[in-house]
Amino acid sequence: MFSLAPAPVSAPEPRTLTTMQALNEALDLAMERDGRVFAIGQGALPPLSLFGATQGLLEKYGPDRVVESPLSENAMTGVAVGAALMGRRPVLFHIRADFALVGLEQLFNNAAKMAFLSKGARSVPLVVRLYVGRGWGQGPAHGRSLEALFAAEPGLKVVMPSDPASAKGLLLAAIEDPNPVVFIEHRWLHFMDGPVPAGHWTEPLDGPKLRRRGSDVTIVGTSWMLRESLRAAAALAGAGVSCEVIDLAVLRPFRPEMILDSVRRTGRLIVADTGWTTLGMGSEIVATVTERAFGALRRAPVRIGQPDRPTPSAPVLAAEHYPTALTVFDAAARLVDAAPARVAAARGALAAETAGLPTDLPHPDVRAPF
Incomplete structure (x- = not known):
């Protein structure tokens, strides 16, 4: 209540x-x-x-x-x-x-x-x-x-x-x-x-926010993974794949109407979560879409998140633990059955952006004190 x-x-x-x-x-x-x-x-x-x-x-x-x-x-x-x-x-x-x-x-x-x-x-x-x-x-x-x-x-x-x-x-x-x-x-x-x-203004606590319009794939991201999703969507656009990106923003109250409307148009869904894949927010979104828009799905939804193990400290383990923009890019390319040659140049450019960057450091466009 x-x-x-x-x-x-x-x-x-x-x-x-x-x-x-x-x-x-x-x-x-x-x-x-x-x-x-x-x-x-x-x-x-x-x-x-x-x-x-x-x-x-x-x-x-x-x-x-x-x-x-x-x-x-x-x-x-x-x-x-x-x-x-x-x-x-x-x-x-x-x-x-x-x-x-x-x-x-x-x-x-x-x-x-x-x-x-x-x-x-x-x-x-x-x-x-x-x-x-x-x-x-x-x-x-x-x-x-x-x-x-x-x-x-x-x-x-x-x-x-x-x-x-x-x-x-x-x-x-x-x-x-x-x-x-x-x-x-x-x-x-x-x-x-x-x-x-500037000044005083508010964003209502009423559900997801649309961050990018698209027609081929719906991508729902949370927090940092929203940034990775937007980066992947920009790269995919260069290969002719149009992604609609939705910022979950408000997890509770859970209001999935924007997501459902988007999936009914695109027929494809990726959820990119900062938390774990199993029993995470992505699971709730996929379950809701399957229950309420099953007939619109052209392909099985994809969940992206952390694997089922504790978050690591060692860089060699962290490199395999956290999803990135490339993870989202590859999932979207598979959902639209894009031939490798079609997306190779765009994927290569995206990979070059973060090549050699330590796993525990953010993308270079973030000036963080660590």
């Missing part, structure tokens, strides 16, 4: 910011507009400032609204849930999604269920920000992408931005939403730049 969220606000003209700058600006705007908003997390204060997420906010709003938390994730999640129930709007940070697992009892059993148990009389306007993704060889305990776990819990909203503009608009919407929102950020996106409208 969800409360009604505020209506979306149109966006002004953009400037170029990194995703982290856009997220910092969004949090600043939210705190400036609403005195109930406060930030809390490990590393919230300088010098870390959550890698830039709270940069400059302590000086502007003081220690009562930018709060350093102890190493006690369950307790701090409970504090944030309690503050939300008392009328505040906390933004709680876990600098790795893995750390949030200690707080699931508070998040799943209290925050997610309060509106339902109170027949809508009580709400928990809480945002939990989680960092995911590889880098620094983080491996099995620090590098997991756990969006499917959070999206499986009724009562939570789950968001994964894919670029600076969507990060700002979705975060502002999440902070203003009356329900608990899990806001999952891939660390490789933090230092990617792009156009971001």
Whole structure:
């Protein structure tokens, strides 16, 4: 049972910011507009400032609204849930999604269920920000992408931005939403730049976003894999393969209508997920399309994601673990039965872009500090 969220606000003209700058600006705007908003997390204060997420906010709003938390994730999640129930709007940070697992009892059993148990009389306007993704060889305990776990819990909203503009608009919407929102950020996106409208505006938490139109294959991507999907689609266009790319963006509430409409036109589906292939978001999307648009499918859908093993630290293992734009490219070429000669030049150019790049480093167009 969800409360009604505020209506979306149109966006002004953009400037170029990194995703982290856009997220910092969004949090600043939210705190400036609403005195109930406060930030809390490990590393919230300088010098870390959550890698830039709270940069400059302590000086502007003081220690009562930018709060350093102890190493006690369950307790701090409970504090944030309690503050939300008392009328505040906390933004709680876990600098790795893995750390949030200690707080699931508070998040799943209290925050997610309060509106339902109170027949809508009580709400928990809480945002939990989680960092995911590889880098620094983080491996099995620090590098997991756990969006499917959070999206499986009724009562939570789950968001994964894919670029600076969507990060700002979705975060502002999440902070203003009356329900608990899990806001999952891939660390490789933090230092990617792009156009971001100035001022206050929101992107509605209402489902997928169309990022590229096409007619041959539907590709649905999440977070970093949306970037890889767009890169693959641009390369495929050079070989005459037209891909429609959809950003899942809002995982819960799960609203697949845009995906279904696209598959009914293209007849082919690829889901590129940052998490695991088995029992991941891709499985839910493929199951939904098979149930509701089976007759439109010309070929069996394809799921792309991590294989069934813990995320590795060693570069030699990581190179075989994570899917890339080439993975998406090859899957789309197979779905349209493209002859190797037809796609060879485009594939070669795409491969050259990332040739020799370490697996734990992002694409060169991302200026990240690792």
